[in-house]
Amino acid sequence: MQLSIVILNYNVRHFLEQCVLSVQKATQNFNAEIIVVDNNSQDDSCQMIKDRFPEVILIENKENTGFPKGNNIGAKIASGKYLCILNPDTVVAEDTFEKILAFAKKQDNLGIVGCKLIDGTGHFLPESKRGIPTPFVAFTKIFSLYKIFPSIKSFGKYYASHISENQTGKVEILVGAFMFMKKETYEEVGGFDEDCFMYSDDIDLSYMVLKTGKDNYYFHETTVIHYKGESTVKDGKYMKRFQEAMNFFYKKHFKTSFFFSFFMKIGIVFFSFVKMFQGKATLKSKPERYILLSDNDLIKEKLEEALKKKIQITTLENQKALFSQTFSKHKPTEVILDNNYLTFKDSIQFLETQKDKKRTFKNLPAASDFIIGSNSSNDRGEVITFKI
Known part of the structure:
Protein backbone atom coordinates (compact mmCIF):
# COMPACT_ATOMS: atom_id res chain seq x y z
CA MET A 1 0.00 0.00 0.00
CA ARG A 130 4.27 29.15 8.47
CA GLY A 131 7.19 29.62 10.82
CA ILE A 132 7.61 28.49 14.40
CA PRO A 133 5.53 30.87 16.53
CA THR A 134 8.31 31.86 18.91
CA PRO A 135 7.45 34.75 21.26
CA PHE A 136 8.79 37.33 18.80
CA VAL A 137 7.10 35.72 15.78
CA ALA A 138 3.83 35.48 17.72
CA PHE A 139 4.18 39.16 18.61
CA THR A 140 4.51 40.15 14.93
CA LYS A 141 1.44 38.10 14.09
CA ILE A 142 -0.75 39.23 16.98
CA PHE A 143 -0.13 42.90 16.25
CA SER A 144 -0.08 42.49 12.43
CA LEU A 145 3.45 43.89 12.07
CA TYR A 146 3.95 41.70 9.01
CA LYS A 147 1.20 43.74 7.30
CA ILE A 148 2.33 47.13 8.55
CA PHE A 149 6.00 46.57 7.64
CA PRO A 150 5.96 44.01 4.81
CA SER A 151 9.53 44.83 3.71
CA ILE A 152 11.04 43.83 7.06
CA LYS A 153 11.88 40.12 6.70
CA SER A 154 11.95 39.41 10.43
CA PHE A 155 8.30 40.49 10.63
CA GLY A 156 7.23 37.99 7.96
CA LYS A 157 8.32 34.78 9.67
CA TYR A 158 4.86 33.76 10.86
CA TYR A 159 3.70 33.13 7.28
CA ALA A 160 7.13 32.02 6.03
CA SER A 161 7.43 34.98 3.69
CA HIS A 162 10.93 33.89 2.63
CA ILE A 163 9.13 31.89 -0.07
CA SER A 164 6.15 32.97 -2.15
CA GLU A 230 -16.48 24.71 8.00
CA SER A 231 -14.06 22.97 10.35
CA THR A 232 -15.25 24.80 13.43
CA VAL A 233 -17.63 27.53 14.48
CA LYS A 234 -15.59 30.29 16.11
CA ASP A 235 -17.59 31.00 19.24
CA GLY A 236 -16.73 31.39 22.93
CA LYS A 237 -15.64 27.76 23.17
CA TYR A 238 -13.28 28.37 20.26
CA MET A 239 -11.63 31.27 22.08
CA LYS A 240 -11.15 29.22 25.23
CA ARG A 241 -9.70 26.25 23.40
CA PHE A 242 -7.44 28.44 21.29
CA GLN A 243 -5.99 29.97 24.44
CA GLU A 244 -5.49 26.51 25.95
CA ALA A 245 -3.82 25.29 22.77
CA MET A 246 -1.31 28.13 22.58
CA ASN A 247 -0.54 27.82 26.28
CA PHE A 248 0.04 24.10 25.73
CA PHE A 249 2.53 24.67 22.90
CA TYR A 250 4.58 27.29 24.74
CA LYS A 251 4.72 25.36 27.98
CA LYS A 252 5.80 22.22 26.13
CA HIS A 253 8.54 23.72 23.95
CA PHE A 254 9.77 27.03 25.39
CA LYS A 255 11.25 28.23 28.63
CA THR A 256 9.02 30.91 30.02
CA SER A 257 9.61 33.88 32.26
CA PHE A 258 7.06 36.02 34.10
CA PHE A 259 7.30 38.69 31.37
CA PHE A 260 6.88 36.08 28.64
CA SER A 261 3.86 34.52 30.34
CA PHE A 262 2.23 37.91 30.93
CA PHE A 263 2.79 38.96 27.32
CA MET A 264 1.47 35.69 25.95
CA LYS A 265 -1.64 35.86 28.11
CA ILE A 266 -2.49 39.31 26.78
CA GLY A 267 -1.58 38.32 23.23
CA ILE A 268 -3.55 35.09 23.24
CA VAL A 269 -6.68 36.81 24.56
CA PHE A 270 -6.35 39.57 21.95
CA PHE A 271 -5.70 37.15 19.11
CA SER A 272 -8.49 34.83 20.24
CA PHE A 273 -11.03 37.69 20.24
CA VAL A 274 -9.91 38.68 16.74
CA LYS A 275 -10.32 35.09 15.50
CA MET A 276 -13.69 34.74 17.21
CA PHE A 277 -15.14 37.83 15.57
CA GLN A 278 -13.58 36.95 12.22
CA GLY A 279 -15.56 33.75 12.40
CA LYS A 280 -18.93 35.45 12.63
CA ALA A 281 -20.79 35.35 9.38
CA THR A 282 -21.19 38.65 7.61
CA LEU A 283 -24.17 39.74 5.57
CA LYS A 284 -23.53 39.43 1.86
CA SER A 285 -25.51 40.52 -1.13
CA LYS A 286 -27.41 37.72 -2.81
CA PRO A 287 -26.24 36.74 -6.29
CA GLU A 288 -28.17 38.57 -8.99
CA ARG A 289 -27.11 36.10 -11.65
CA TYR A 290 -26.25 32.41 -11.76
CA ILE A 291 -24.05 30.70 -14.30
CA LEU A 292 -23.80 26.92 -14.53
CA LEU A 293 -20.61 25.59 -16.08
CA SER A 294 -21.94 22.33 -17.49
CA ASP A 295 -23.23 20.54 -20.56
CA ASN A 296 -26.38 19.17 -18.92
CA ASP A 297 -29.64 21.05 -19.43
CA LEU A 298 -31.52 18.74 -17.05
CA ILE A 299 -29.25 19.72 -14.16
CA LYS A 300 -29.87 23.35 -15.08
CA GLU A 301 -33.63 22.82 -14.80
CA LYS A 302 -33.35 21.06 -11.43
CA LEU A 303 -31.15 23.83 -10.01
CA GLU A 304 -33.55 26.51 -11.26
CA GLU A 305 -36.34 24.77 -9.32
CA ALA A 306 -34.24 24.69 -6.14
CA LEU A 307 -32.89 28.25 -6.40
CA LYS A 308 -36.09 29.70 -7.89
CA LYS A 309 -33.83 31.67 -10.22
CA LYS A 310 -33.03 31.60 -13.90
CA ILE A 311 -29.61 30.11 -14.62
CA GLN A 312 -27.44 30.66 -17.65
CA ILE A 313 -25.55 27.57 -18.78
CA THR A 314 -22.25 27.50 -20.63
CA THR A 315 -19.41 25.13 -21.42
CA LEU A 316 -15.69 25.64 -20.96
CA GLU A 317 -15.38 26.36 -24.68
CA ASN A 318 -18.09 29.05 -24.66
CA GLN A 319 -17.53 30.60 -21.24
CA LYS A 320 -15.32 33.53 -22.26
CA ALA A 321 -17.93 35.64 -24.01
CA LEU A 322 -20.66 34.99 -21.45
CA PHE A 323 -18.42 35.65 -18.45
CA SER A 324 -17.04 38.81 -19.96
CA GLN A 325 -20.54 40.14 -20.61
CA THR A 326 -21.78 39.08 -17.15
CA PHE A 327 -18.95 40.44 -15.05
CA SER A 328 -18.63 43.66 -17.01
CA LYS A 329 -21.96 44.73 -15.50
CA HIS A 330 -20.52 44.29 -11.98
CA LYS A 331 -23.47 42.25 -10.81
CA PRO A 332 -22.91 39.79 -7.96
CA THR A 333 -22.68 36.48 -9.80
CA GLU A 334 -22.56 32.92 -8.53
CA VAL A 335 -20.83 30.33 -10.69
CA ILE A 336 -21.90 26.72 -10.22
CA LEU A 337 -19.23 24.22 -11.28
CA ASP A 338 -20.67 20.87 -12.36
CA ASN A 339 -18.21 18.11 -11.46
CA ASN A 340 -20.17 15.70 -13.61
CA TYR A 341 -18.74 17.77 -16.46
CA LEU A 342 -15.59 19.33 -15.00
CA THR A 343 -12.74 17.58 -13.24
CA PHE A 344 -11.93 18.67 -9.69
CA LYS A 345 -8.69 20.09 -11.06
CA ASP A 346 -10.68 22.18 -13.56
CA SER A 347 -12.83 23.52 -10.73
CA ILE A 348 -9.84 24.40 -8.56
CA GLN A 349 -8.09 26.16 -11.44
CA PHE A 350 -11.29 28.03 -12.23
CA LEU A 351 -11.51 29.38 -8.68
CA GLU A 352 -7.87 30.49 -8.78
CA THR A 353 -8.13 32.25 -12.12
CA GLN A 354 -11.63 33.75 -11.76
CA LYS A 355 -11.54 34.97 -8.16
CA ASP A 356 -13.15 38.36 -7.78
CA LYS A 357 -15.13 40.12 -5.06
CA LYS A 358 -18.24 40.12 -7.26
CA ARG A 359 -18.15 36.34 -7.81
CA THR A 360 -19.02 33.44 -5.58
CA PHE A 361 -18.71 29.75 -6.37
CA LYS A 362 -20.49 26.50 -5.66
CA ASN A 363 -19.51 22.97 -6.64
CA LEU A 364 -21.96 20.33 -7.77
CA PRO A 365 -20.21 17.04 -6.87
CA ALA A 366 -20.67 14.22 -9.37
CA ALA A 367 -23.83 12.12 -8.95
CA SER A 368 -24.92 14.26 -5.98
CA ASP A 369 -28.09 16.16 -5.14
CA PHE A 370 -26.53 19.30 -3.66
CA ILE A 371 -24.34 22.26 -4.45
CA ILE A 372 -21.77 23.34 -1.90
CA GLY A 373 -19.29 26.12 -1.24
CA SER A 374 -18.22 29.01 0.95
CA ASN A 375 -18.06 32.73 0.27
CA SER A 376 -15.43 33.38 2.94
CA SER A 377 -12.74 31.44 4.80
CA ASN A 378 -14.47 32.55 8.01
CA ASP A 379 -17.94 31.25 7.13
CA ARG A 380 -19.34 27.79 7.78
CA GLY A 381 -20.23 27.46 4.12
CA GLU A 382 -23.51 26.77 2.37
CA VAL A 383 -25.21 23.62 1.12
CA ILE A 384 -28.27 23.73 -1.14
CA THR A 385 -30.02 20.46 -1.96
CA PHE A 386 -32.19 19.78 -5.00
CA LYS A 387 -34.18 16.90 -6.45
CA ILE A 388 -32.52 14.73 -9.06
Whole structure:
Protein backbone atom coordinates (compact mmCIF):
# COMPACT_ATOMS: atom_id res chain seq x y z
CA MET A 1 0.00 0.00 0.00
CA GLN A 2 1.53 3.30 -1.10
CA LEU A 3 -0.73 5.80 0.63
CA SER A 4 -3.29 6.00 3.41
CA ILE A 5 -5.50 9.09 3.61
CA VAL A 6 -7.03 9.73 7.04
CA ILE A 7 -10.05 12.05 7.12
CA LEU A 8 -11.43 13.02 10.53
CA ASN A 9 -15.08 14.04 10.32
CA TYR A 10 -17.46 15.78 12.68
CA ASN A 11 -20.92 16.84 11.46
CA VAL A 12 -19.93 17.97 7.95
CA ARG A 13 -21.67 15.28 5.92
CA HIS A 14 -21.88 17.12 2.58
CA PHE A 15 -18.33 18.45 2.72
CA LEU A 16 -17.14 14.94 3.59
CA GLU A 17 -18.96 13.47 0.58
CA GLN A 18 -17.33 15.95 -1.78
CA CYS A 19 -13.92 15.39 -0.16
CA VAL A 20 -14.08 11.59 -0.48
CA LEU A 21 -15.22 11.89 -4.10
CA SER A 22 -12.18 14.03 -4.90
CA VAL A 23 -9.81 11.70 -3.02
CA GLN A 24 -11.17 8.68 -4.88
CA LYS A 25 -10.45 10.39 -8.19
CA ALA A 26 -6.97 11.34 -7.00
CA THR A 27 -6.01 7.81 -5.96
CA GLN A 28 -7.45 5.73 -8.78
CA ASN A 29 -4.07 5.22 -10.50
CA PHE A 30 -2.15 3.73 -7.57
CA ASN A 31 -2.62 1.61 -4.47
CA ALA A 32 -4.23 3.69 -1.72
CA GLU A 33 -6.80 3.46 1.05
CA ILE A 34 -9.22 6.02 2.48
CA ILE A 35 -9.89 5.93 6.22
CA VAL A 36 -12.73 8.07 7.59
CA VAL A 37 -12.78 8.50 11.36
CA ASP A 38 -16.07 9.93 12.57
CA ASN A 39 -16.11 11.70 15.94
CA ASN A 40 -19.70 10.87 16.89
CA SER A 41 -21.40 13.05 14.27
CA GLN A 42 -25.11 13.68 14.79
CA ASP A 43 -25.83 14.08 11.09
CA ASP A 44 -25.92 11.17 8.63
CA SER A 45 -22.21 11.26 7.78
CA CYS A 46 -21.63 7.61 8.69
CA GLN A 47 -24.65 6.31 6.83
CA MET A 48 -23.65 8.32 3.76
CA ILE A 49 -20.19 6.71 3.79
CA LYS A 50 -21.70 3.23 4.15
CA ASP A 51 -24.19 3.81 1.33
CA ARG A 52 -22.05 5.68 -1.18
CA PHE A 53 -18.50 4.59 -0.35
CA PRO A 54 -18.65 1.01 0.99
CA GLU A 55 -14.96 0.49 0.13
CA VAL A 56 -13.90 3.30 2.50
CA ILE A 57 -12.69 2.18 5.92
CA LEU A 58 -15.04 3.79 8.45
CA ILE A 59 -14.32 4.11 12.15
CA GLU A 60 -17.28 5.31 14.22
CA ASN A 61 -16.17 6.82 17.52
CA LYS A 62 -18.80 6.96 20.25
CA GLU A 63 -17.62 10.37 21.45
CA ASN A 64 -15.86 13.43 20.07
CA THR A 65 -12.29 12.47 20.90
CA GLY A 66 -10.76 15.65 19.46
CA PHE A 67 -8.53 16.23 16.45
CA PRO A 68 -5.28 14.63 17.73
CA LYS A 69 -6.77 11.41 19.09
CA GLY A 70 -9.19 11.02 16.20
CA ASN A 71 -6.39 11.21 13.65
CA ASN A 72 -4.18 8.93 15.73
CA ILE A 73 -6.93 6.31 15.72
CA GLY A 74 -7.03 6.41 11.92
CA ALA A 75 -3.26 6.48 11.51
CA LYS A 76 -2.87 3.45 13.77
CA ILE A 77 -4.70 1.17 11.34
CA ALA A 78 -3.22 2.77 8.19
CA SER A 79 -1.21 0.33 6.08
CA GLY A 80 0.32 2.77 3.59
CA LYS A 81 4.01 3.67 3.41
CA TYR A 82 2.90 7.29 3.23
CA LEU A 83 0.20 8.95 5.28
CA CYS A 84 -1.90 12.02 4.53
CA ILE A 85 -3.91 13.78 7.23
CA LEU A 86 -6.74 15.52 5.39
CA ASN A 87 -9.62 17.72 6.56
CA PRO A 88 -13.13 16.79 5.37
CA ASP A 89 -13.73 20.37 4.17
CA THR A 90 -11.12 20.04 1.42
CA VAL A 91 -11.15 19.23 -2.29
CA VAL A 92 -8.06 17.74 -3.93
CA ALA A 93 -7.21 17.69 -7.62
CA GLU A 94 -7.01 14.46 -9.58
CA ASP A 95 -3.20 14.65 -9.68
CA THR A 96 -2.55 16.05 -6.18
CA PHE A 97 -1.27 12.86 -4.58
CA GLU A 98 0.68 11.71 -7.64
CA LYS A 99 2.56 15.01 -7.71
CA ILE A 100 3.28 15.01 -3.98
CA LEU A 101 4.31 11.35 -3.99
CA ALA A 102 6.79 12.05 -6.79
CA PHE A 103 8.17 15.05 -4.88
CA ALA A 104 8.38 13.14 -1.60
CA LYS A 105 10.32 10.25 -3.15
CA LYS A 106 13.03 12.66 -4.32
CA GLN A 107 13.72 14.04 -0.83
CA ASP A 108 16.51 12.49 1.24
CA ASN A 109 15.38 13.85 4.58
CA LEU A 110 11.61 14.08 4.24
CA GLY A 111 9.54 15.41 7.10
CA ILE A 112 6.04 16.75 6.33
CA VAL A 113 4.83 18.11 2.99
CA GLY A 114 2.06 20.67 2.77
CA CYS A 115 0.59 22.18 -0.36
CA LYS A 116 -0.98 25.35 -1.68
CA LEU A 117 -4.38 25.89 -0.07
CA ILE A 118 -7.08 28.25 -1.30
CA ASP A 119 -10.45 29.08 0.26
CA GLY A 120 -13.85 28.72 -1.39
CA THR A 121 -13.42 32.06 -3.17
CA GLY A 122 -10.13 31.04 -4.79
CA HIS A 123 -7.88 33.15 -2.57
CA PHE A 124 -4.62 31.81 -1.19
CA LEU A 125 -4.59 30.84 2.47
CA PRO A 126 -1.35 32.17 3.98
CA GLU A 127 -1.34 29.55 6.74
CA SER A 128 -0.40 27.02 4.03
CA LYS A 129 3.19 27.78 5.11
CA ARG A 130 4.27 29.15 8.47
CA GLY A 131 7.19 29.62 10.82
CA ILE A 132 7.61 28.49 14.40
CA PRO A 133 5.53 30.87 16.53
CA THR A 134 8.31 31.86 18.91
CA PRO A 135 7.45 34.75 21.26
CA PHE A 136 8.79 37.33 18.80
CA VAL A 137 7.10 35.72 15.78
CA ALA A 138 3.83 35.48 17.72
CA PHE A 139 4.18 39.16 18.61
CA THR A 140 4.51 40.15 14.93
CA LYS A 141 1.44 38.10 14.09
CA ILE A 142 -0.75 39.23 16.98
CA PHE A 143 -0.13 42.90 16.25
CA SER A 144 -0.08 42.49 12.43
CA LEU A 145 3.45 43.89 12.07
CA TYR A 146 3.95 41.70 9.01
CA LYS A 147 1.20 43.74 7.30
CA ILE A 148 2.33 47.13 8.55
CA PHE A 149 6.00 46.57 7.64
CA PRO A 150 5.96 44.01 4.81
CA SER A 151 9.53 44.83 3.71
CA ILE A 152 11.04 43.83 7.06
CA LYS A 153 11.88 40.12 6.70
CA SER A 154 11.95 39.41 10.43
CA PHE A 155 8.30 40.49 10.63
CA GLY A 156 7.23 37.99 7.96
CA LYS A 157 8.32 34.78 9.67
CA TYR A 158 4.86 33.76 10.86
CA TYR A 159 3.70 33.13 7.28
CA ALA A 160 7.13 32.02 6.03
CA SER A 161 7.43 34.98 3.69
CA HIS A 162 10.93 33.89 2.63
CA ILE A 163 9.13 31.89 -0.07
CA SER A 164 6.15 32.97 -2.15
CA GLU A 165 2.88 31.11 -2.53
CA ASN A 166 4.08 29.94 -5.97
CA GLN A 167 7.46 28.65 -4.85
CA THR A 168 8.32 25.28 -3.34
CA GLY A 169 10.71 25.31 -0.41
CA LYS A 170 11.53 24.35 3.15
CA VAL A 171 9.26 25.74 5.86
CA GLU A 172 8.84 25.00 9.54
CA ILE A 173 5.12 24.70 10.24
CA LEU A 174 2.34 23.25 8.09
CA VAL A 175 -1.41 23.28 8.56
CA GLY A 176 -3.35 20.23 9.73
CA ALA A 177 -5.84 20.46 6.86
CA PHE A 178 -3.27 18.72 4.62
CA MET A 179 -0.17 17.02 6.03
CA PHE A 180 1.66 14.40 3.95
CA MET A 181 4.52 12.31 5.37
CA LYS A 182 5.90 8.80 5.74
CA LYS A 183 3.90 6.78 8.24
CA GLU A 184 7.12 5.92 10.06
CA THR A 185 7.77 9.65 10.59
CA TYR A 186 4.32 10.06 12.14
CA GLU A 187 4.98 7.09 14.41
CA GLU A 188 8.49 8.27 15.31
CA VAL A 189 7.13 11.43 16.97
CA GLY A 190 4.12 9.65 18.43
CA GLY A 191 1.57 11.24 16.10
CA PHE A 192 -0.48 14.16 17.34
CA ASP A 193 -0.14 14.96 21.04
CA GLU A 194 -3.46 13.92 22.56
CA ASP A 195 -3.02 16.29 25.49
CA CYS A 196 -3.83 19.08 23.04
CA PHE A 197 -7.50 18.97 22.03
CA MET A 198 -7.16 21.14 18.92
CA TYR A 199 -5.72 24.31 17.33
CA SER A 200 -2.02 23.90 18.15
CA ASP A 201 -1.80 20.22 17.21
CA ASP A 202 -0.48 20.84 13.69
CA ILE A 203 2.09 23.34 15.01
CA ASP A 204 3.23 20.81 17.60
CA LEU A 205 3.47 17.91 15.12
CA SER A 206 5.39 20.03 12.61
CA TYR A 207 7.78 21.17 15.33
CA MET A 208 8.27 17.64 16.69
CA VAL A 209 9.21 16.42 13.19
CA LEU A 210 11.69 19.29 12.82
CA LYS A 211 13.30 18.26 16.11
CA THR A 212 14.10 14.84 14.62
CA GLY A 213 16.27 16.63 12.06
CA LYS A 214 13.92 16.18 9.11
CA ASP A 215 12.86 18.89 6.66
CA ASN A 216 9.30 20.12 6.20
CA TYR A 217 8.27 21.42 2.78
CA TYR A 218 5.67 23.68 1.25
CA PHE A 219 4.87 22.30 -2.24
CA HIS A 220 3.20 24.77 -4.59
CA GLU A 221 2.67 22.59 -7.67
CA THR A 222 -0.76 21.36 -6.62
CA THR A 223 -3.65 23.35 -5.15
CA VAL A 224 -6.28 22.11 -2.72
CA ILE A 225 -9.48 23.91 -1.68
CA HIS A 226 -9.86 24.27 2.08
CA TYR A 227 -13.17 25.80 3.01
CA LYS A 228 -11.68 26.31 6.47
CA GLY A 229 -14.60 28.00 8.20
CA GLU A 230 -16.48 24.71 8.00
CA SER A 231 -14.06 22.97 10.35
CA THR A 232 -15.25 24.80 13.43
CA VAL A 233 -17.63 27.53 14.48
CA LYS A 234 -15.59 30.29 16.11
CA ASP A 235 -17.59 31.00 19.24
CA GLY A 236 -16.73 31.39 22.93
CA LYS A 237 -15.64 27.76 23.17
CA TYR A 238 -13.28 28.37 20.26
CA MET A 239 -11.63 31.27 22.08
CA LYS A 240 -11.15 29.22 25.23
CA ARG A 241 -9.70 26.25 23.40
CA PHE A 242 -7.44 28.44 21.29
CA GLN A 243 -5.99 29.97 24.44
CA GLU A 244 -5.49 26.51 25.95
CA ALA A 245 -3.82 25.29 22.77
CA MET A 246 -1.31 28.13 22.58
CA ASN A 247 -0.54 27.82 26.28
CA PHE A 248 0.04 24.10 25.73
CA PHE A 249 2.53 24.67 22.90
CA TYR A 250 4.58 27.29 24.74
CA LYS A 251 4.72 25.36 27.98
CA LYS A 252 5.80 22.22 26.13
CA HIS A 253 8.54 23.72 23.95
CA PHE A 254 9.77 27.03 25.39
CA LYS A 255 11.25 28.23 28.63
CA THR A 256 9.02 30.91 30.02
CA SER A 257 9.61 33.88 32.26
CA PHE A 258 7.06 36.02 34.10
CA PHE A 259 7.30 38.69 31.37
CA PHE A 260 6.88 36.08 28.64
CA SER A 261 3.86 34.52 30.34
CA PHE A 262 2.23 37.91 30.93
CA PHE A 263 2.79 38.96 27.32
CA MET A 264 1.47 35.69 25.95
CA LYS A 265 -1.64 35.86 28.11
CA ILE A 266 -2.49 39.31 26.78
CA GLY A 267 -1.58 38.32 23.23
CA ILE A 268 -3.55 35.09 23.24
CA VAL A 269 -6.68 36.81 24.56
CA PHE A 270 -6.35 39.57 21.95
CA PHE A 271 -5.70 37.15 19.11
CA SER A 272 -8.49 34.83 20.24
CA PHE A 273 -11.03 37.69 20.24
CA VAL A 274 -9.91 38.68 16.74
CA LYS A 275 -10.32 35.09 15.50
CA MET A 276 -13.69 34.74 17.21
CA PHE A 277 -15.14 37.83 15.57
CA GLN A 278 -13.58 36.95 12.22
CA GLY A 279 -15.56 33.75 12.40
CA LYS A 280 -18.93 35.45 12.63
CA ALA A 281 -20.79 35.35 9.38
CA THR A 282 -21.19 38.65 7.61
CA LEU A 283 -24.17 39.74 5.57
CA LYS A 284 -23.53 39.43 1.86
CA SER A 285 -25.51 40.52 -1.13
CA LYS A 286 -27.41 37.72 -2.81
CA PRO A 287 -26.24 36.74 -6.29
CA GLU A 288 -28.17 38.57 -8.99
CA ARG A 289 -27.11 36.10 -11.65
CA TYR A 290 -26.25 32.41 -11.76
CA ILE A 291 -24.05 30.70 -14.30
CA LEU A 292 -23.80 26.92 -14.53
CA LEU A 293 -20.61 25.59 -16.08
CA SER A 294 -21.94 22.33 -17.49
CA ASP A 295 -23.23 20.54 -20.56
CA ASN A 296 -26.38 19.17 -18.92
CA ASP A 297 -29.64 21.05 -19.43
CA LEU A 298 -31.52 18.74 -17.05
CA ILE A 299 -29.25 19.72 -14.16
CA LYS A 300 -29.87 23.35 -15.08
CA GLU A 301 -33.63 22.82 -14.80
CA LYS A 302 -33.35 21.06 -11.43
CA LEU A 303 -31.15 23.83 -10.01
CA GLU A 304 -33.55 26.51 -11.26
CA GLU A 305 -36.34 24.77 -9.32
CA ALA A 306 -34.24 24.69 -6.14
CA LEU A 307 -32.89 28.25 -6.40
CA LYS A 308 -36.09 29.70 -7.89
CA LYS A 309 -33.83 31.67 -10.22
CA LYS A 310 -33.03 31.60 -13.90
CA ILE A 311 -29.61 30.11 -14.62
CA GLN A 312 -27.44 30.66 -17.65
CA ILE A 313 -25.55 27.57 -18.78
CA THR A 314 -22.25 27.50 -20.63
CA THR A 315 -19.41 25.13 -21.42
CA LEU A 316 -15.69 25.64 -20.96
CA GLU A 317 -15.38 26.36 -24.68
CA ASN A 318 -18.09 29.05 -24.66
CA GLN A 319 -17.53 30.60 -21.24
CA LYS A 320 -15.32 33.53 -22.26
CA ALA A 321 -17.93 35.64 -24.01
CA LEU A 322 -20.66 34.99 -21.45
CA PHE A 323 -18.42 35.65 -18.45
CA SER A 324 -17.04 38.81 -19.96
CA GLN A 325 -20.54 40.14 -20.61
CA THR A 326 -21.78 39.08 -17.15
CA PHE A 327 -18.95 40.44 -15.05
CA SER A 328 -18.63 43.66 -17.01
CA LYS A 329 -21.96 44.73 -15.50
CA HIS A 330 -20.52 44.29 -11.98
CA LYS A 331 -23.47 42.25 -10.81
CA PRO A 332 -22.91 39.79 -7.96
CA THR A 333 -22.68 36.48 -9.80
CA GLU A 334 -22.56 32.92 -8.53
CA VAL A 335 -20.83 30.33 -10.69
CA ILE A 336 -21.90 26.72 -10.22
CA LEU A 337 -19.23 24.22 -11.28
CA ASP A 338 -20.67 20.87 -12.36
CA ASN A 339 -18.21 18.11 -11.46
CA ASN A 340 -20.17 15.70 -13.61
CA TYR A 341 -18.74 17.77 -16.46
CA LEU A 342 -15.59 19.33 -15.00
CA THR A 343 -12.74 17.58 -13.24
CA PHE A 344 -11.93 18.67 -9.69
CA LYS A 345 -8.69 20.09 -11.06
CA ASP A 346 -10.68 22.18 -13.56
CA SER A 347 -12.83 23.52 -10.73
CA ILE A 348 -9.84 24.40 -8.56
CA GLN A 349 -8.09 26.16 -11.44
CA PHE A 350 -11.29 28.03 -12.23
CA LEU A 351 -11.51 29.38 -8.68
CA GLU A 352 -7.87 30.49 -8.78
CA THR A 353 -8.13 32.25 -12.12
CA GLN A 354 -11.63 33.75 -11.76
CA LYS A 355 -11.54 34.97 -8.16
CA ASP A 356 -13.15 38.36 -7.78
CA LYS A 357 -15.13 40.12 -5.06
CA LYS A 358 -18.24 40.12 -7.26
CA ARG A 359 -18.15 36.34 -7.81
CA THR A 360 -19.02 33.44 -5.58
CA PHE A 361 -18.71 29.75 -6.37
CA LYS A 362 -20.49 26.50 -5.66
CA ASN A 363 -19.51 22.97 -6.64
CA LEU A 364 -21.96 20.33 -7.77
CA PRO A 365 -20.21 17.04 -6.87
CA ALA A 366 -20.67 14.22 -9.37
CA ALA A 367 -23.83 12.12 -8.95
CA SER A 368 -24.92 14.26 -5.98
CA ASP A 369 -28.09 16.16 -5.14
CA PHE A 370 -26.53 19.30 -3.66
CA ILE A 371 -24.34 22.26 -4.45
CA ILE A 372 -21.77 23.34 -1.90
CA GLY A 373 -19.29 26.12 -1.24
CA SER A 374 -18.22 29.01 0.95
CA ASN A 375 -18.06 32.73 0.27
CA SER A 376 -15.43 33.38 2.94
CA SER A 377 -12.74 31.44 4.80
CA ASN A 378 -14.47 32.55 8.01
CA ASP A 379 -17.94 31.25 7.13
CA ARG A 380 -19.34 27.79 7.78
CA GLY A 381 -20.23 27.46 4.12
CA GLU A 382 -23.51 26.77 2.37
CA VAL A 383 -25.21 23.62 1.12
CA ILE A 384 -28.27 23.73 -1.14
CA THR A 385 -30.02 20.46 -1.96
CA PHE A 386 -32.19 19.78 -5.00
CA LYS A 387 -34.18 16.90 -6.45
CA ILE A 388 -32.52 14.73 -9.06
